[in-house]
Amino acid sequence: MSNCLIGGNLISSPPAGRGEFNIAGSRPEWWDMPSCAPLRLMHLRFTEEELSVLIDMISLAAEVGSLNRKPGAKENFARFEELENTILEKVTHLGFGDIIEFDEALQRYRVTTDYLTRSFVQEAIDEMRNEIFWEELTLRLAERDVIRKIGLPAWNSLDEEKRKEHTKPIEKSYWEEFTKRGIDTLHLIARFETG
Amino acid sequence: MSNCLIGGNLISSPPAGRGEFNIAGSRPEWWDMPSCAPLRLMHLRFTEEELSVLIDMISLAAEVGSLNRKPGAKENFARFEELENTILEKVTHLGFGDIIEFDEALQRYRVTTDYLTRSFVQEAIDEMRNEIFWEELTLRLAERDVIRKIGLPAWNSLDEEKRKEHTKPIEKSYWEEFTKRGIDTLHLIARFETG
Structure with missing residues (x-):
């Protein structure tokens, strides 16, 4: 064909x-x-239920792809956007017209904001931001503390498992603090910088 | 049919x-x-190129969905996993067998780890974690500072735009600090807690 x-x-x-x-x-x-x-x-065949899940998944992937600002990512992200547009246009004619609209400014199809906010997509994005924030915060602070203690050359010589042995207890204590008080006690303190 | x-x-x-x-x-x-x-x-028709993008997008969406640990999210995430499995099984027979494997333990299809790590999916996830971390960190610290200054009742009475007017300059100064020194100067200081 x-x-x-x-x-x-x-x-x-x-x-x-x-x-x-x-x-x-x-x-x-x-x-x-x-x-x-x-x-x-x-050809791929989908039930109506599967198509609705597909719409959520490609919308989510396109949202996530758009967060990538690394040089060179633009082209890959454009492929995501293009396929999102192609699929959304197709399913508009398969009974999903009420949750899809054409964005005149961008000249592309997208799920309506109304649908997005009440769908699993928005919830998945919000929850993902929250999970990632706390995971990264505890891990990065713990790694910073270990490196400060043992020095960067020693840190660099450790494999992944050894590094975790060092960071895990510190991550745990940060996690306990954040569970109790959130970021209430987190501050920029210049004097630690050179210590 | x-x-x-x-x-x-x-x-x-x-x-x-x-x-x-x-x-x-x-x-x-x-x-x-x-x-x-x-x-x-x-039915949806895909070119080979579109199918390869589709595989990346549904893999990414499934990964992101799996980060959602909110009560009730499990069911929605199961729908993501199920469709991922269905599509991966189908495309295995359409020329993508070399990047897809069957996970005996989980009894489901998945893209191979080898493919995942060198694909845009892993890059998108890593970069997303980084972007989200710095965005959330500056925003949360700035909001915390504003609330501490004007009080929670005043903060709650502000609309989205007014809140941004307050947080933007503080976000900017945190951003400048983090751009220079990363999280080097970020510490838990208990005495600020009640101040």
Whole structure:
């Protein structure tokens, strides 16, 4: 199956009124079509329930992808956005039109904000931010403390498991403090910097 | 289209050798089929390139969903895992078998660890953790500082925009500090707690 019907039609029947068609000779101006290797298309079948989960999953993945600001990530993220757009456009015609809208400014389909906020997607994002924040905070502080104590060369010589042996008890004590008081006691103290 | 062929076949032609078939009378033991509403199945067509992006997106969404430990999230996450499994099983037979494996312990398909670590999925997760950590850290510290200064009742009476007016300059100064020194100067100081 080819998704390149215009090119295919051109070759088998050149438009009327253009005169003789000579495949070996110089090409008329309308010949300059995009190159067109036949694309293999694959079908996946979904139930309505599965499609609704698929919409949530690709929306979530696109949201997460958009957080990546590393150089070079832009292109990968564009592929996410493109597929999100393609799938959302398709399912608009499969009974999901009420939760999908066309963003005129960005010229792409997206799930409505109303749907997003009451779906599992928003909940998953909020909860993920919370989980990641506390995990990263305790881990980074614990690693910082260990490195300060044993020195960076010693830290660098440890494997993953040995590092964990050092950080685990410190992570635990930070975790206990944060469980009790949140970030109430967390402050920038310049004098520790050189100590 | 129905995915319930067994039931359909039974009704239109009862198996041979079972004697008279009386739809109104008592039902033979083999009658007890699962209830079977016909499922509407919908097709989506993908190019090979789109399928490879789809695999990345659903893997990423499943990873993110698994971070959600809120009560009630388990069921929603199970729907993510189930669709991930269904799609991965299908695409295994569509030329993606080399990046997908069957996890015997969990009895489900997953992308291989080798693929995951060198794909955009792992990069997106790592970068997301980093972005979220610094965003949440500066925002939470700034909000904490503003609430300490103006008091919780005043904070609660502010709308989103007014809150941002208060937090933005403080976020900015935390951001500058973290850009220079990371979390080097960040410490737990108990005496601030009651101040």
